[in-house]
Amino acid sequence: MVGVAVAVLAALPSLVAALPASDAATSAGGLRQRALGSADVAFSGYAQAAGGLSLPVGDQLTDVADLLSDRTTMRAWYRGADDWRVDVVTPTGETDVHADAGGSWTWDYVHATATRTPPAPLALPTASDLLPSALGRRLLSEAHDDELSRLGAERVAGRDALGLRVVPAEEASSVARVDVWVDADSGVPLRVQVVADGAAGPALDTGFLSLELGTPAASVTAFAVPPGADVREGQDAQLLQAASRAGREGRSRLPAALAGLDRRSIDGAPRSVGVYGRGITLLAVSPLPGQVAGPLLDALVVAPGAVVDDLGVRIASGPLGLMLVDGPDGPVLLAGTVSLDALAAAATELTGGDS
């Protein structure tokens, strides 16, 4: 009897997982529109992201590297595009981002710091960017209809989710496909899987484990600096300023296209920082101050799989390519979801070589 009870208990999770999900006859383009239109759907949820990327970036960008290599557990409350909160929960503390119309507050319990970050035209990825709803909408935002196809349906967070696959058209892309599972009821993306070229499993897999539609209380997303907390200012602005300073000495302008990708215009971004590409295929180019480039170069050169040649050093981790080029005006960082060949081509174009 005890044995039977144990067997039933052990089988429960797989039985629940095997519950069939009901599909709907929504077209791929229509499903993308629904997902993009879900930015005003309020919800509260609990999500987990698992990244399988190891970035050999040294001490400079550990937060970003951890984000893409670890399992991140998140709680989210979303009232609207400029009123939300995402907590990254760890066993002994948490780091919370509270967004409001004028920017965001980041509360770090472990270090008892509150950081105010004004909205920036360009920012390093943070955990809130890994939330399936935000990431799904971002990755679908510039997809063309001929890149889209429908997958069946699946149950995600106990809800029926319709599958949508994006296969980027750009030749330079290092992403094989992105699968987004969209809530059949509300259009909120519930799960996002990014698969790199030639990889069997996803390099990034983020999904809700539970999701509740409905507007969370305003008091939950609001933030007041706790007494005794250290108040700081965000790093992103400083990084951009540093990049801008590093680029000022150089006279050369960034080209209008690199490796077959067109330059995007971003309001307020420094002239020396360029972002190329569209949708899932993006390439960022930024001059680096010497004190950042040195340690990064040291870390990249010794990393397994790094390609070192006359152009510089480049490395791929999953779909993410990273390259440090010794440009005519100082070190330049190229990073993005492009292949190593595309990185090399971009570097050649940047340094003015013709091979």
Added chain:
Amino acid sequence: MIAVELRKLFRRPRTWVTIALLNALPVLVAVLLALTDLAPRPGEGPVFLSAVLTNGTLYPLAALAIVLPLFLPIAVALIAGDSVAGEAQGGTLRYLLARPAGRTRLLVAKLVSIMVFVLVTVFVVAVVGYLVGRLLFDVQPLGGTSVSGTALSSTEIAWRTLMAIGYVAVSMLGVAAFALFFSTLTDSPLAAMLGALGILVASSLLFTLDAASSFAPYLPTRYWLAFVDLFREPILWRDVVRGCALQGVYVVVLLGAAWANFTTKDISS
């Protein structure tokens, strides 16, 4: 029969020595912290320990976090492992069963007395932690800050601490059930205790292993640290609820096995 077992348990000097020893470590840590003013760097050391220098009312939680990984399970396994095997080893088990009360009732009585021991132990650790915290550290009369950075009043801290005490006690039930089950298998209390501890060490190790993530949610130590979630705002109930349910499953299954084994066992000593 339950009253008899409880009286027996709490009249034994060994029970109180165990509880006293269990409190020694948190008290020592508190004295060292107060003397040196050197809290562990935030994010290192047991949970809440870096926060107690500024708010002593959090010390019961730090004390629980200090004893939770090892000392508390050892104490629980010691008492639970001794419950049946100890009687067998001492040659008193057959006299106990000679009474018309029956084996099931004896097992239930043993279980209840272990549960009471767990509750008393956790509560004593928390009370001693509270007293030590008030004596040695600054106390903020207005309450404190939650893990999420919101303000908590003193009453909120108090009832959340009470819930944490309850949750830690529930977390120990799985250990107790393992030790009680092993205690019906063997005549050696030491073997029963070490068996239960072996399970815990294996569980803690597997939990850190990514390759074991497929069954990590079912490991008995998986949700032990979830009492921290009670201090987030809003409270994150997910792991707390799962932790309670998981301990419940372990208790039911292992007690079933212990009962099946004990009621059909040949009592030779």
